[in-house]
Amino acid sequence: METGRRSIPESVTVQIITRLPLRSIARFKSVCKQWRSFIESSYFRNLFVSLHQNSSSSSSWSLMFPMKFQSPITEAIGFYGCKRWDLPKYPASCIMPFQPYPNHDYYYYIASSNGLVWNEQIYPRIKPTSFVGSPVTQECVVIPPPPPHSIDNPFSMVTRVANGVVSSFKLIRTCYDNFDRHNVRTMYVYSSETGRWAFKQLRTPVPLQEYGFDTPLNLDGMVYVWDKRVDNDTGPGVLVVYDFYAEKGDDNQCRIIPLPGTYNKYVRRCLTASCGDVIYVEILYQRLKVWKLKSNNSDGEWWQLTREEIDMVSVGFDVLCFPLGMNPFDTDLIYLWSRQHRCVVSGNLRTQEFTLHREAETWSDGEGSWRINTSDSKKYMEETYEFDTDSVITLSQYVLPQWMDPVPSLCIKIFKVVRTSHKITEPLGRKGHRDMDFQDASLPFSSPAYCSNKPLNLNGMLYLWDQRRDDNTGTGPGVLVAHDFYAEEADDQCRIIPLPLPYSKCVRRCMSTSSGDVIYVEILERRLKIWKLKKSSNSDGEWWQLTRDEISMACDCFPLRMNPSDSDSVYLWSQQHSCLVSGNLRTQEFTLHQETQTWSDGEGCWRVNTSDSKNHMEAIYDPSSVITLSQFVLPQWMDPLPRPPN
Numbered sequence: 001m002e003t004g005r006r007s008i009p010e011s012v013t014v015q016i017i018t019r020l021p022l023r024s025i026a027r028f029k030s031v032c033k034q035w036r037s038f039i040e041s042s043y044f045r046n047l048f049v050s051l052h053q054n055s056s057s058s059s060s061w062s063l064m065f066p067m068k069f070q071s072p073i074t075e076a077i078g079f080y081g082c083k084r085w086d087l088p089k090y091p092a093s094c095i096m097p098f099q100p101y102p103n104h105d106y107y108y109y110i111a112s113s114n115g116l117v118w119n120e121q122i123y124p125r126i127k128p129t130s131f132v133g134s135p136v137t138q139e140c141v142v143i144p145p146p147p148p149h150s151i152d153n154p155f156s157m158v159t160r161v162a163n164g165v166v167s168s169f170k171l172i173r174t175c176y177d178n179f180d181r182h183n184v185r186t187m188y189v190y191s192s193e194t195g196r197w198a199f200k201q202l203r204t205p206v207p208l209q210e211y212g213f214d215t216p217l218n219l220d221g222m223v224y225v226w227d228k229r230v231d232n233d234t235g236p237g238v239l240v241v242y243d244f245y246a247e248k249g250d251d252n253q254c255r256i257i258p259l260p261g262t263y264n265k266y267v268r269r270c271l272t273a274s275c276g277d278v279i280y281v282e283i284l285y286q287r288l289k290v291w292k293l294k295s296n297n298s299d300g301e302w303w304q305l306t307r308e309e310i311d312m313v314s315v316g317f318d319v320l321c322f323p324l325g326m327n328p329f330d331t332d333l334i335y336l337w338s339r340q341h342r343c344v345v346s347g348n349l350r351t352q353e354f355t356l357h358r359e360a361e362t363w364s365d366g367e368g369s370w371r372i373n374t375s376d377s378k379k380y381m382e383e384t385y386e387f388d389t390d391s392v393i394t395l396s397q398y399v400l401p402q403w404m405d406p407v408p409s410l411c412i413k414i415f416k417v418v419r420t421s422h423k424i425t426e427p428l429g430r431k432g433h434r435d436m437d438f439q440d441a442s443l444p445f446s447s448p449a450y451c452s453n454k455p456l457n458l459n460g461m462l463y464l465w466d467q468r469r470d471d472n473t474g475t476g477p478g479v480l481v482a483h484d485f486y487a488e489e490a491d492d493q494c495r496i497i498p499l500p501l502p503y504s505k506c507v508r509r510c511m512s513t514s515s516g517d518v519i520y521v522e523i524l525e526r527r528l529k530i531w532k533l534k535k536s537s538n539s540d541g542e543w544w545q546l547t548r549d550e551i552s553m554a555c556d557c558f559p560l561r562m563n564p565s566d567s568d569s570v571y572l573w574s575q576q577h578s579c580l581v582s583g584n585l586r587t588q589e590f591t592l593h594q595e596t597q598t599w600s601d602g603e604g605c606w607r608v609n610t611s612d613s614k615n616h617m618e619a620i621y622d623p624s625s626v627i628t629l630s631q632f633v634l635p636q637w638m639d640p641l642p643r644p645p646n
Helices: 010-017 023-026 033-039 042-054 374-384 608-618
Strands: 060-065 075-080 107-113 116-123 127-133 137-142 152-162 165-175 184-191 196-205 217-219 220-225 236-241 253-258 266-272 279-286 286-292 304-305 319-325 330-338 344-347 353-355 360-363 369-372 396-399 455-458 461-466 479-482 495-498 508-514 517-524 529-531 544-546 557-563 564-575 579-584 588-595 597-600 605-608
Touching: 010 033, 010 042, 023 033, 033 042, 075 319, 075 374, 107 152, 107 396, 116 152, 116 165, 127 152, 127 165, 137 319, 152 217, 152 220, 196 564, 217 266, 279 330, 286 330, 304 579, 455 508, 495 517, 517 557, 517 564, 579 608
Parallel strands: 266 319, 508 557
Antiparallel strands: 060 075, 060 396, 075 369, 107 116, 116 127, 127 137, 152 165, 165 184, 184 196, 217 220, 220 236, 236 253, 266 279, 279 286, 286 304, 319 330, 330 344, 344 353, 360 369, 455 461, 461 479, 479 495, 508 517, 517 529, 529 544, 557 564, 564 579, 579 588, 597 605
């Protein structure tokens, strides 16, 4: 940087800028390409974070009530104006102006995680539009609508953080399905890594009443929901816990954690988070207890008291209160609701001092500015919790991020083109690359006898059906040959995945993808089965998981493909009627399309090409093979075409 005849060394410029708030640094990125380059560098980011990490209140935050249609956002307590961001107003004021169409109404705050916010634009009788972004940088992405099935509700949002940067997010919408049992929770999950909604059914080891379905707590990719067991209506309830970024184990199994203590109808409770821990607060007969959730129950206990219980009467605060939440960065600070005075109460658990905030207040201290929103909190508490004293209050925490991370979005950065040869050039068992021989040609594709089966590609992986050479009888279902063309370690080793048993020569099969999963569909004697390839290893000895109970069909069909974005929708070919069939697996309704058809619905337009499909099916497909149709899906954004480096 030059000033007149003198120049300031870049190292000095960096040291000066890192001591400024992020709101100013964001503007400096527009000064020149050089400044933008070093501000967006990992060195600058790490330096800024290290300079601001010592202050316990270095991030602005809010505690907010769950969404109600009478009010788009209700902030109970907010902290702002700290050195990191230097926000001029309370955090909730940034959320509602954050919208792609600022002149439109009907925007509502849904959830947040690690600085990202999920807002929805909701109109009567129109499917809502979701946006995820950063309110302080005003960057956002538009989320495609979920599949049009049973009534769904926005539920929660989780994020994955790698090296302090949010690398991906997931949105969860719950579905109230009449077919669900007490140990099954149905939902749709959107992932920024795939850009699609995926159908998911979570299971619990015990039947639950589904009390707290709309008040989740999210922390580190985990969702915690209070509920009650069906067989124990008088107990304090349990936490239903699920890790949406779990890499191992049964990815549909929830953990059940009993809440501490015994239940009393006069107890007032809340679930919150502070300093990276899940906190459970209980007030019974003016005696306050605070528990922290332990990482495991090796000693038989899930919860640990963080301090001695506080007798609020003995410290001069004889007031009946609801606990609301904890300070996200200070486990000594708690916030309550006084039913007697109908106002917010702030308390210091270390000094055991409590303060009534009868009016909406704003004040500043050495760390920043505080806002207590008593008036809006009063409306919410009186409407929601005045009579529903049995539930566990869970306020949403909006915490500004440590840095101006970009919003994760689906973007194609590089691609590869694979060509194969039908000339046999080498046996596939050579050099230990495989532990068996196959009837195929050059790695990794099948021989001309099986060339009608196209490879399936998903997330840089290729999947190809083939037969083992030592199974010439044709009595086996075959295998999937899988190879990752973007594996970090260069390796020519393919993975061999057996297809589900048993096998019959009368079976009709297809390979497909849906909602980011590899799907194997089988129809045998008019009974339809659908398997999903497990994303984790086959630690339990099984590669495949049935997605639902088998379905009895009314006619003989070939399975063709699943809907790429909806694992409930399947497409078949009817041999009896020589036409395409569309089916809904959840409702088990199937429709014949005996002519080429084009129609519209609330989602868009559809075209079923029966005539051309008939020519193709009659000319090509061998009943013993596995059908794999190519899938063309438009991208989520106008990404530039990846090009070779100069």
